[in-house]
Amino acid sequence: MATSLTRERAPKRASETNLEDDLDVGDDYVPYVPLSKRRAEKFGKLTAKKGLDYGTPNSGYGSDQNSTSGQQHKSRNGEGNGRDSDRNTGDDDDEDDDAFAKVGPRAGVSLIEQSVEIRKAQVNAEEQKTEAQKALEEEAKILAAVTERKQLASVEEISKGIVYKDPIKTTWTPPRHIREMTQEQLAAIRQKFHIDAEGEDMPPVIKAFRDMKFPKPVxxxxxxKGIKMPTPIQMQGLPVALSGRDMIGIAxxxxxxxxxxxxxxxMRALEEExxxxxxxxxxxxxxxxxxxRELARQTYEGFVGIADMLHKGGYAQLxxxxxxxxxxxQEQASVLHSGIHIVVATxxxxxxxxAKKKFNLDLCTYMCMDEADRMLDMGFEEEVRTILSYFKHQRQTILYSATMPKKIQDFARSALVMPVTVNVGRAGAANLDVIQEVEYVKQEAKIVYLLECLQKTPPPVLIFAENKNDVDDIQEYLLLKGVEAVSIHGSKxxxxxxxxxxxFKSYQKxxxxxxxxxxxxxxxxxxxxxxLFDMPKEIEDYVHRIGRTGRSGKTGIATTFINMNSSEQILLDLKHLLREAKQRVPPVLEALEDPTEKYKDLGVAGGCGYCGGLGHRVTECPKLEQQQKSKNSGMMRPNERAGNEM
Structure with a gap:
């Protein structure tokens, strides 16, 4: 049957040629090809072009095909997992091999068998992972679960999907000679003062207060105050804040x-006024x-001192x-009723x-959280989020702390706009101006040994204890021994x-x-x-405690009592901290078996990604464990509750 007059004549086979001669057919004759064969030929051409190994299992194609050898292939009978096991060879072997493609690469393998093979491959891949890879994967899962919180933003911003892309604009600009400095020159200054700064469009580092354009009274x-030149954190931190940029400062x-x-x-309040x-x-x-409260009071007194000096210099009263x-x-009713420039608060x-609408944040464009790692900790996060809900516009957010683990930095960075991170030294590192002495003292002998320790230096001396009862007992003991002592804790x-x-500050005690x-x-x-009468439960608290001495470039001494009551985890953290600061490590700490050594052998960087402790990994983090317990019981830690008192 002819399909078209214009169609090309199909190649004649030998048997067809003899038949045509006998029947004396015309030139336009095209032999009939069964539909199944036409489909098989078409499918074979497609698979040959794509280089696939597909075919039709039951089409009959492959069981009765012509070839130069005239042999037939074995039909599909289940041998070789359903694949043809014997193919013709000859001059057109390649063409025939393409034609005899099978359906699917695993056509003869059951789904159950394929599933078993996949599971075996997964098990083999898991076994081939190194111990370091397994440890890092486990830690990443823990950190992801812990930091899976809502973005640090107001409820209105989250509900409306408000996202700020550009930082706040200010009128402050660096002096011309600072602006003309090259990036290489600025980088050299940062390197000289060990300033690590990250962020887009970084403000310059400035080495003099005068170049920061502060007025003469400031x-x-x-x-x-005896401050002649900026410290490293001030060299970079002040220009960043004056530029209106969001910032994470660590020093x-x-x-x-x-x-x-x-x-x-x-400066911003003075400009607005x-x-x-x-x-x-x-x-x-x-x-x-x-x-x-103590830190809030201290910060408030600093603001008052600067404001009074500005007012005496002829500027507006802040x-x-x-x-x-x-x-x-009620003692500050006059300030509340006259308009407030600056609020310092817990x-x-x-x-x-x-909540009582004593004032509002309609005009507030600047918010700083001092000791921000505590602010963003579990005890304060919801309160900070509630405070943020009172903001009506974009604000500049600045976070400062001496100890800010990477977990807190990553979480805080999600709420900041084009943030700049300024780091002077490792986050959580001890002040190098402090001489750290660690002594093993039995629990019953500690209070007696205090008198001997007090002989090391002249007063004033600061003693830290973990709980309120110990504070009261120590004060009473010192008073009985004729030592002028005072005490503070959350219950006073x-x-x-x-x-x-x-x-204490006025040297009366x-x-x-x-x-x-x-x-x-x-x-x-x-x-x-x-x-330190007690070794604290977290290494961050240790860093903050010893940081009360050795300030402003002066040298101080920190003596810490340890014994069997101290947890091994915190002692390991202390051991690594002493090594980092190149301090003497006592034999009792050297004798501790260090589980982090195995990670060092595996090429994994040491330290906990949650709290920053150097002597453990996040899988053994005591702070994380304590916070999970507090979260489950709905309780806050004592130091968080004390800081959050109204």
């Missing part, structure tokens, strides 16, 4: 972090959130509000004041706490005994000696 204030204790976030806020004075019920322009538990807010009281009234701090409420950020300029 420069006089710094001169009166060791006593490095001048407070000035890095107070001076930019003072000069443009248009604040009226009743307006403000604040910016605020500082601190984890403890009004600062201290907002924390334990004080009578989270609990700040949240309470905002605000008046008692302030009296103790002021008496020789010894201050305290819990961790005195370890975060407090600046005791002349302390020569810090004694």
């Amino acid at each position: 420069l006089d204030y710094l001169k009166n 060791f204790t006593g490095s001048g972090k407070t000035l890095s976030f107070t001076l930019p806020l003072v 000069t443009k248009m004075p604040l009226a009743k019920g307006e403000g604040p322009i910016g605020m500082i959130v601190c984890p403890s 009004r600062i509000l201290l907002c924390m538990g334990g004080i009578n807010m 989270p609990g009281r700040l949240q309470d004041m905002l 009234t605000q008046e008692e706490r302030e009296y103790a701090i002021n008496a 020789d010894v201050l005994v305290a819990t961790d409420v005195a370890s975060k950020g407090l600046d005791f300029a002349e302390i020569h000696h810090v004694i």
Whole structure:
């Protein structure tokens, strides 16, 4: 049957030629090809072009095909997993091999068998992984589960999908000679002062306060304080904050972090007041959130000192509000009613004041969290998020701390706009100006040995204890021995706490005994000696405690008592911290078996990715374990509760 007059004549086979001669058919005759064969030929051509091994299992194609040898292939009978086991050979072997492709690469293998093979391959791949790979994968899963939280933003911003892409614009610009410096010159300065800065469009590093364009009264204030030039964190941190950029600042204790976030806020508030004075019920322009009352009080006093110096120099009077538990807010009624430029607060009281609408954050464009790792810890995260919900516009966010693990940095960075990270030294490293002495003292002998330790240096001396009862016992013992001592902890009234701090700072008392409420950020300029009556449960607390001495470039001594009551995990962290700071490691710590050595042999960097401790991995992190327990029980740790008091 002819299909078309224009179709090309199909090649004639030998048998067809004889048949045509006998029948004397015309030139337009085309022999009939069965549909199954036409489909098989078409499929064979397609598979040959793509280089596949597909075919049709039951089409009959392959059981009766012509070839130069005239032999037939074996039909599909299940041999060789359903694949043809005997193919013709001849001049057109390649063409026939393409034609005899099979259906699917695993057509004769059952799904159960394929599943078993896949599982075997997965098991083999798992067995081939090194111990280091397995450890890193396990740690990554733990960190991902822990940091799987909501973005640190207000409820309105999250619900409306508001995302800020550009940082806040300010009127401040560096001097011309600073702007003309090349990136190579700026990098050389950062390298000289060990400043590690990361971020897009990095503001320049500046080595003089005068080049930062501070007014003369501010420069006089710094001169009166004995501050002649910026510290490394101030060289980079001040230009970043003055530029309006979001920032994460990390530097060791006593490095001048407070000035890095107070001076930019003072300048912004002064500029706004000069443009248009604040009226009743307006403000604040910016605020500082601190984890403890003592730190909030200290920061507030620093603001007041700068504001008074500016006012004496002919500038506008800045009004600062201290907002924390334990004080009578009626004493600051005049500030509340006159318009607030700056608020210094603890989270609990700040949240309470905002809820009662004592003031609002409609004009607030600057927020700094001092000791930010504590602010973003489990005890404060929800309160900070509630505070953020009162913001109406974009704000500049600055986070500062001496100990900020990478987990906290990554979480905080999700809420910042084009953030700049400024790091002076390793996050969580001890101050190198502190001589660290670790002594093994039995539990019953510690309080007696205190008197001997007090002979190392002249007063003032700061003693840290883990719980309130120990603080009271130590103070009572020292008073009985004729030592002028005061104490603070979370259960004391605000008046008692302030009296103790002021008496100690003014050298009326020789010894201050305290819990961790005195370890975060407090600046005791002349302390020569810090004694840790107990080894804390977290290495971060140890770093903060010993950081109360050796401040502003001065050398201090920190003596730590350890014994069998101290956990092995924290002692291992202490061992690595002493090694890092090139301090003497006592034999009792050297004798501890270090489980992190196996990771070093595997080529895995040491340290915990959650708390920053160098003596353990995240799988054995005591802080993570404690926080999970606190989360499950709905309780906060004592130091968090003390900092969060209203």
